[in-house]
Amino acid sequence: MFxxxxxxxxxxxxxxxxGALGMAFGVTATTLLVFSGxxxxxxxxxxxxxxxxxxxxSGAAHWRFRNIDWALVLRLGVPGAIGSFFxxxxxSHLSTAAAVPVTATILLAIGIYVLLRFSIRPPTxxxxxTSPHTAxxxxxxxxxxxxxxxSGGGGWGPITSSTLLSRGRTAPRTVIGSVSASxxxxxxxxxxxxxxxxxxAFFDNLLIIAGLALxxxxxxxxxxxxxxxxxxTLLGTGVGGIIVITNAQKLFATFDVSGAVSAVGYIAxxxxxxxxxVVAWRRLSAAEAAGxxxxxxxxITVSALSESPVFAPxxxxxx
Numbered sequence: 001m002f003x004x005x006x007x008x009x010x011x012x013x014x015x016x017x018x019g020a021l022g023m024a025f026g027v028t029a030t031t032l033l034v035f036s037g038x039x040x041x042x043x044x045x046x047x048x049x050x051x052x053x054x055x056x057x058s059g060a061a062h063w064r065f066r067n068i069d070w071a072l073v074l075r076l077g078v079p080g081a082i083g084s085f086f087x088x089x090x091x092s093h094l095s096t097a098a099a100v101p102v103t104a105t106i107l108l109a110i111g112i113y114v115l116l117r118f119s120i121r122p123p124t125x126x127x128x129x130t131s132p133h134t135a136x137x138x139x140x141x142x143x144x145x146x147x148x149x150x151s152g153g154g155g156w157g158p159i160t161s162s163t164l165l166s167r168g169r170t171a172p173r174t175v176i177g178s179v180s181a182s183x184x185x186x187x188x189x190x191x192x193x194x195x196x197x198x199x200x201a202f203f204d205n206l207l208i209i210a211g212l213a214l215x216x217x218x219x220x221x222x223x224x225x226x227x228x229x230x231x232x233t234l235l236g237t238g239v240g241g242i243i244v245i246t247n248a249q250k251l252f253a254t255f256d257v258s259g260a261v262s263a264v265g266y267i268a269x270x271x272x273x274x275x276x277x278v279v280a281w282r283r284l285s286a287a288e289a290a291g292x293x294x295x296x297x298x299x300i301t302v303s304a305l306s307e308s309p310v311f312a313p314x315x316x317x318x319x
Contacts, residue, residue: 004211011215015054016222025051026154027110028239029212030103031246034153038205040103041091044153045194046205047212048088051187054216059181061221067177072170075138076145076160077182081189083146084156088190091151092197104250106152111243114158118236119276132169142182150190156183237280241273 014028026047033043062068094102141163149156157179164175195202248269252262 003207004214007208007211008215008218011050011054011212012219013215014212015058015216015219025054025216026149026156027107027114027158027243028154030153031107031111031243033208034103034107034250038208040153041094041194041198042201042205044088044091044103044150045191045198045202046208047153048084048150048187048190048194049202050209050212050216051183052191053213055180055184055187057217057221059177059184062177062180065173065177067173068181069170069174069178070181072133072138072174072178073182075133075135076142076178077185079139079142080146080149080156080160080182081185083143083148084150084186084190085146085193087147087150087152088193089197092194101251101254102151103153104247104254106148107154108244108247108251110152110155110158111240111247113162113240114236115240115244115273115276117158117162118233118240119280133164146186146189149186150193156186233280233284234277237273237277241269241277245269245273 010029010032014025026044029047029050030040030043033046034040038046059068091103141160145156145159148159160182161175161179164170164179165172245266248265252258252265257265
Protein backbone atom coordinates (compact mmCIF):
# COMPACT_ATOMS: atom_id res chain seq x y z
CA MET A 1 0.00 0.00 0.00
CA PHE A 2 2.86 2.37 0.83
CA UNK A 3 4.51 1.75 -2.56
CA UNK A 4 1.19 2.34 -4.30
CA UNK A 5 0.88 5.69 -2.52
CA UNK A 6 4.42 6.67 -3.54
CA UNK A 7 3.85 5.85 -7.20
CA UNK A 8 0.48 7.62 -7.08
CA UNK A 9 2.21 10.77 -5.85
CA UNK A 10 4.79 10.37 -8.61
CA UNK A 11 1.94 10.15 -11.11
CA UNK A 12 0.32 13.29 -9.69
CA UNK A 13 3.56 15.25 -9.87
CA UNK A 14 4.46 14.05 -13.35
CA UNK A 15 0.97 14.84 -14.68
CA UNK A 16 0.99 18.34 -13.20
CA UNK A 17 4.32 19.02 -14.90
CA UNK A 18 3.04 17.52 -18.14
CA GLY A 19 -0.18 19.53 -18.04
CA ALA A 20 1.60 22.79 -17.35
CA LEU A 21 4.40 22.32 -19.91
CA GLY A 22 2.70 20.09 -22.46
CA MET A 23 5.51 17.58 -21.88
CA ALA A 24 7.63 15.59 -19.43
CA PHE A 25 5.27 13.01 -17.84
CA GLY A 26 7.17 10.11 -19.39
CA VAL A 27 10.59 11.71 -18.98
CA THR A 28 9.96 12.52 -15.31
CA ALA A 29 8.42 9.18 -14.40
CA THR A 30 10.89 7.04 -16.37
CA THR A 31 13.84 8.94 -14.92
CA LEU A 32 12.61 8.17 -11.40
CA LEU A 33 11.93 4.51 -12.14
CA VAL A 34 15.30 3.87 -13.81
CA PHE A 35 17.04 5.76 -11.00
CA SER A 36 15.36 3.46 -8.48
CA GLY A 37 16.61 0.33 -10.24
CA UNK A 38 13.81 -0.64 -12.62
CA UNK A 39 15.08 -1.84 -16.03
CA UNK A 40 14.70 0.67 -18.89
CA UNK A 41 12.32 -1.51 -20.92
CA UNK A 42 10.10 -2.24 -17.91
CA UNK A 43 10.19 1.40 -16.80
CA UNK A 44 9.16 2.67 -20.24
CA UNK A 45 6.54 -0.09 -20.53
CA UNK A 46 5.00 0.78 -17.15
CA UNK A 47 4.99 4.50 -17.92
CA UNK A 48 3.37 4.07 -21.34
CA UNK A 49 0.74 1.67 -20.08
CA UNK A 50 -0.10 4.14 -17.30
CA UNK A 51 -0.18 6.95 -19.86
CA UNK A 52 -2.97 5.21 -21.75
CA UNK A 53 -5.22 6.25 -18.88
CA UNK A 54 -3.59 9.58 -18.04
CA UNK A 55 -3.50 10.81 -21.64
CA UNK A 56 -7.14 9.83 -22.17
CA UNK A 57 -8.10 11.85 -19.09
CA SER A 58 -5.81 14.70 -20.11
CA GLY A 59 -7.24 14.77 -23.63
CA ALA A 60 -10.78 14.84 -22.29
CA ALA A 61 -9.89 17.71 -19.95
CA HIS A 62 -8.24 19.70 -22.74
CA TRP A 63 -11.27 19.04 -24.96
CA ARG A 64 -13.45 20.49 -22.23
CA PHE A 65 -11.27 23.60 -22.13
CA ARG A 66 -11.36 23.78 -25.97
CA ASN A 67 -7.60 23.38 -26.34
CA ILE A 68 -7.69 20.75 -29.14
CA ASP A 69 -7.40 20.85 -32.93
CA TRP A 70 -8.47 17.34 -33.99
CA ALA A 71 -6.82 17.58 -37.42
CA LEU A 72 -3.52 18.23 -35.67
CA VAL A 73 -4.15 15.29 -33.33
CA LEU A 74 -4.61 12.83 -36.21
CA ARG A 75 -1.79 14.12 -38.42
CA LEU A 76 0.64 13.99 -35.51
CA GLY A 77 -0.72 11.09 -33.47
CA VAL A 78 -1.12 8.36 -36.11
CA PRO A 79 2.53 8.53 -37.33
CA GLY A 80 3.54 8.88 -33.68
CA ALA A 81 1.77 5.63 -32.86
CA ILE A 82 3.64 3.82 -35.63
CA GLY A 83 6.98 5.15 -34.42
CA SER A 84 6.26 4.32 -30.78
CA PHE A 85 5.32 0.71 -31.59
CA PHE A 86 8.64 0.03 -33.29
CA UNK A 87 10.57 1.95 -30.62
CA UNK A 88 9.00 -0.22 -27.92
CA UNK A 89 9.83 -3.43 -29.77
CA UNK A 90 13.44 -2.31 -30.21
CA UNK A 91 13.91 -1.40 -26.53
CA SER A 92 12.31 -4.70 -25.45
CA HIS A 93 15.01 -6.66 -27.27
CA LEU A 94 17.96 -4.75 -25.81
CA SER A 95 19.72 -6.19 -22.78
CA THR A 96 19.47 -4.18 -19.56
CA ALA A 97 23.19 -3.40 -19.68
CA ALA A 98 22.85 -1.99 -23.19
CA ALA A 99 19.52 -0.26 -22.60
CA VAL A 100 20.51 1.74 -19.48
CA PRO A 101 23.07 4.03 -21.18
CA VAL A 102 20.86 4.37 -24.27
CA THR A 103 17.81 5.41 -22.24
CA ALA A 104 19.80 7.66 -19.90
CA THR A 105 21.48 9.40 -22.84
CA ILE A 106 18.15 10.07 -24.56
CA LEU A 107 16.60 11.36 -21.33
CA LEU A 108 19.69 13.49 -20.60
CA ALA A 109 19.49 15.08 -24.07
CA ILE A 110 15.78 15.77 -23.62
CA GLY A 111 16.45 17.24 -20.17
CA ILE A 112 19.09 19.59 -21.58
CA TYR A 113 16.69 20.66 -24.33
CA VAL A 114 13.89 21.36 -21.85
CA LEU A 115 16.28 23.21 -19.52
CA LEU A 116 17.64 25.49 -22.23
CA ARG A 117 14.32 25.85 -24.03
CA PHE A 118 12.47 27.32 -21.07
CA SER A 119 15.31 29.35 -19.54
CA ILE A 120 17.02 30.91 -22.56
CA ARG A 121 14.32 30.96 -25.22
CA PRO A 122 10.81 30.64 -23.78
CA PRO A 123 8.01 29.66 -26.21
CA THR A 124 6.07 32.55 -27.72
CA UNK A 125 2.34 33.23 -27.66
CA UNK A 126 1.82 33.81 -31.37
CA UNK A 127 -0.30 31.55 -33.54
CA UNK A 128 -3.81 30.58 -34.56
CA UNK A 129 -6.22 28.34 -32.69
CA THR A 130 -6.26 25.96 -35.69
CA SER A 131 -2.87 24.64 -36.76
CA PRO A 132 -1.85 25.52 -40.35
CA HIS A 133 0.82 22.78 -40.48
CA THR A 134 0.45 20.14 -43.18
CA ALA A 135 0.80 16.36 -42.94
CA UNK A 136 4.11 16.61 -44.80
CA UNK A 137 5.55 18.40 -41.77
CA UNK A 138 3.60 16.71 -38.99
CA UNK A 139 3.97 13.07 -40.08
CA UNK A 140 7.81 12.88 -39.88
CA UNK A 141 7.72 14.86 -36.65
CA UNK A 142 5.21 12.44 -35.13
CA UNK A 143 7.07 9.35 -36.40
CA UNK A 144 10.37 10.52 -34.91
CA UNK A 145 8.79 11.73 -31.67
CA UNK A 146 6.93 8.46 -31.15
CA UNK A 147 10.04 6.35 -31.75
CA UNK A 148 12.17 8.36 -29.32
CA UNK A 149 9.34 8.42 -26.77
CA UNK A 150 9.07 4.63 -26.57
CA SER A 151 12.75 3.75 -26.94
CA GLY A 152 13.92 6.40 -24.48
CA GLY A 153 11.06 6.26 -21.99
CA GLY A 154 9.82 9.74 -22.84
CA GLY A 155 10.20 12.58 -25.29
CA TRP A 156 6.88 12.93 -27.11
CA GLY A 157 6.10 16.29 -25.54
CA PRO A 158 9.63 17.78 -25.62
CA ILE A 159 10.02 16.89 -29.30
CA THR A 160 6.56 17.68 -30.66
CA SER A 161 5.37 20.50 -28.38
CA SER A 162 8.65 22.39 -28.48
CA THR A 163 8.92 22.07 -32.27
CA LEU A 164 5.38 23.32 -32.86
CA LEU A 165 5.72 26.13 -30.31
CA SER A 166 9.00 27.28 -31.85
CA ARG A 167 7.30 27.65 -35.23
CA GLY A 168 5.02 30.30 -33.72
CA ARG A 169 2.09 29.47 -36.02
CA THR A 170 -0.25 27.68 -33.61
CA ALA A 171 -1.61 29.00 -30.32
CA PRO A 172 0.26 27.44 -27.35
CA ARG A 173 -2.95 26.19 -25.72
CA THR A 174 -3.85 24.40 -28.97
CA VAL A 175 -0.37 22.88 -29.23
CA ILE A 176 -0.39 21.64 -25.64
CA GLY A 177 -3.95 20.32 -25.78
CA SER A 178 -3.52 18.60 -29.15
CA VAL A 179 -0.15 17.06 -28.26
CA SER A 180 -1.62 15.77 -25.00
CA ALA A 181 -4.59 14.22 -26.84
CA SER A 182 -2.43 12.65 -29.56
CA UNK A 183 -0.22 11.10 -26.89
CA UNK A 184 -3.06 8.66 -26.15
CA UNK A 185 -2.45 7.06 -29.55
CA UNK A 186 1.29 7.01 -28.95
CA UNK A 187 0.98 5.45 -25.49
CA UNK A 188 -1.49 2.80 -26.63
CA UNK A 189 0.73 1.77 -29.55
CA UNK A 190 3.85 1.71 -27.33
CA UNK A 191 2.03 -0.51 -24.83
CA UNK A 192 1.16 -2.95 -27.61
CA UNK A 193 4.79 -2.90 -28.72
CA UNK A 194 6.02 -3.70 -25.21
CA UNK A 195 3.47 -6.51 -24.82
CA UNK A 196 4.72 -7.93 -28.12
CA UNK A 197 8.38 -7.51 -27.12
CA UNK A 198 8.31 -8.43 -23.42
CA UNK A 199 5.49 -10.96 -23.36
CA UNK A 200 4.15 -11.83 -19.90
CA ALA A 201 7.04 -9.93 -18.27
CA PHE A 202 5.25 -6.73 -19.32
CA PHE A 203 2.91 -7.16 -16.34
CA ASP A 204 5.65 -7.53 -13.72
CA ASN A 205 5.21 -3.91 -12.64
CA LEU A 206 1.45 -3.71 -12.23
CA LEU A 207 1.81 -1.83 -8.93
CA ILE A 208 3.88 0.87 -10.63
CA ILE A 209 1.42 1.07 -13.50
CA ALA A 210 -1.54 1.35 -11.13
CA GLY A 211 0.07 4.11 -9.05
CA LEU A 212 1.18 6.20 -12.03
CA ALA A 213 -2.19 5.84 -13.75
CA LEU A 214 -4.17 6.69 -10.63
CA UNK A 215 -2.08 9.75 -9.83
CA UNK A 216 -2.10 10.94 -13.44
CA UNK A 217 -5.87 10.58 -13.84
CA UNK A 218 -6.53 12.39 -10.56
CA UNK A 219 -4.25 15.28 -11.53
CA UNK A 220 -5.30 15.63 -15.20
CA UNK A 221 -8.20 18.12 -14.70
CA UNK A 222 -6.06 20.33 -12.45
CA UNK A 223 -3.19 20.13 -14.93
CA UNK A 224 -5.43 21.28 -17.79
CA UNK A 225 -6.52 24.25 -15.69
CA UNK A 226 -2.93 25.08 -14.68
CA UNK A 227 -1.90 25.32 -18.34
CA UNK A 228 -3.16 28.91 -18.36
CA UNK A 229 -1.91 29.82 -14.89
CA UNK A 230 1.62 28.50 -14.30
CA UNK A 231 4.72 30.36 -15.59
CA UNK A 232 6.33 27.73 -17.80
CA THR A 233 9.67 29.53 -17.76
CA LEU A 234 10.49 28.64 -14.14
CA LEU A 235 8.74 25.26 -14.11
CA GLY A 236 10.41 24.09 -17.32
CA THR A 237 13.84 25.23 -16.12
CA GLY A 238 13.38 23.46 -12.79
CA VAL A 239 12.15 20.19 -14.26
CA GLY A 240 14.83 20.20 -16.97
CA GLY A 241 17.57 20.56 -14.38
CA ILE A 242 16.27 17.65 -12.30
CA ILE A 243 16.12 15.41 -15.37
CA VAL A 244 19.66 16.35 -16.43
CA ILE A 245 21.27 15.75 -13.04
CA THR A 246 19.42 12.49 -12.39
CA ASN A 247 20.32 10.93 -15.74
CA ALA A 248 23.89 12.24 -15.56
CA GLN A 249 24.19 10.29 -12.31
CA LYS A 250 22.97 7.15 -14.09
CA LEU A 251 25.55 7.60 -16.86
CA PHE A 252 28.32 8.23 -14.33
CA ALA A 253 27.43 4.98 -12.58
CA THR A 254 27.18 3.04 -15.84
CA PHE A 255 30.60 4.12 -17.06
CA ASP A 256 32.18 3.95 -13.57
CA VAL A 257 32.90 7.67 -13.34
CA SER A 258 33.56 8.45 -9.70
CA GLY A 259 35.75 10.40 -7.33
CA ALA A 260 36.91 13.89 -8.22
CA VAL A 261 35.73 13.64 -11.83
CA SER A 262 32.12 12.91 -10.88
CA ALA A 263 32.21 15.56 -8.13
CA VAL A 264 33.37 18.20 -10.60
CA GLY A 265 30.70 17.06 -13.05
CA TYR A 266 27.91 17.36 -10.47
CA ILE A 267 29.14 20.78 -9.31
CA ALA A 268 29.24 22.05 -12.90
CA UNK A 269 25.72 20.77 -13.63
CA UNK A 270 24.26 22.23 -10.45
CA UNK A 271 26.00 25.58 -11.08
CA UNK A 272 24.65 25.69 -14.63
CA UNK A 273 21.16 24.79 -13.43
CA UNK A 274 21.25 27.47 -10.72
CA UNK A 275 22.47 30.07 -13.20
CA UNK A 276 19.69 29.30 -15.66
CA UNK A 277 17.10 29.45 -12.87
CA VAL A 278 18.39 32.94 -12.04
CA VAL A 279 18.15 33.94 -15.71
CA ALA A 280 14.58 32.65 -15.89
CA TRP A 281 13.60 34.36 -12.64
CA ARG A 282 15.07 37.70 -13.70
CA ARG A 283 13.30 37.56 -17.05
CA LEU A 284 10.02 36.83 -15.31
CA SER A 285 10.53 39.59 -12.72
CA ALA A 286 11.52 42.14 -15.35
CA ALA A 287 8.46 41.32 -17.41
CA GLU A 288 6.13 41.67 -14.44
CA ALA A 289 7.73 44.97 -13.42
CA ALA A 290 7.36 46.34 -16.94
CA GLY A 291 3.78 45.15 -17.19
CA UNK A 292 4.65 43.29 -20.39
CA UNK A 293 4.01 39.76 -19.17
CA UNK A 294 1.43 37.87 -21.17
CA UNK A 295 0.13 34.40 -20.46
CA UNK A 296 -1.51 32.28 -23.10
CA UNK A 297 -1.65 28.64 -22.14
CA UNK A 298 1.39 28.02 -19.97
CA UNK A 299 3.75 29.90 -22.29
CA ILE A 300 5.23 33.25 -21.47
CA THR A 301 6.68 35.94 -23.65
CA VAL A 302 8.06 39.37 -22.96
CA SER A 303 7.28 41.93 -25.62
CA ALA A 304 10.66 43.61 -25.25
CA LEU A 305 12.46 40.30 -25.64
CA SER A 306 10.30 39.10 -28.52
CA GLU A 307 11.56 42.05 -30.59
CA SER A 308 15.14 40.88 -30.14
CA PRO A 309 16.66 38.69 -32.90
CA VAL A 310 17.68 36.18 -30.23
CA PHE A 311 14.19 35.72 -28.83
CA ALA A 312 12.09 36.51 -31.87
CA PRO A 313 9.55 33.79 -32.70
CA UNK A 314 10.62 31.39 -35.42
CA UNK A 315 8.88 31.97 -38.72
CA UNK A 316 8.99 30.06 -41.93
CA UNK A 317 7.05 28.55 -44.76
CA UNK A 318 4.36 25.97 -44.45
CA UNK A 319 5.26 23.12 -42.21
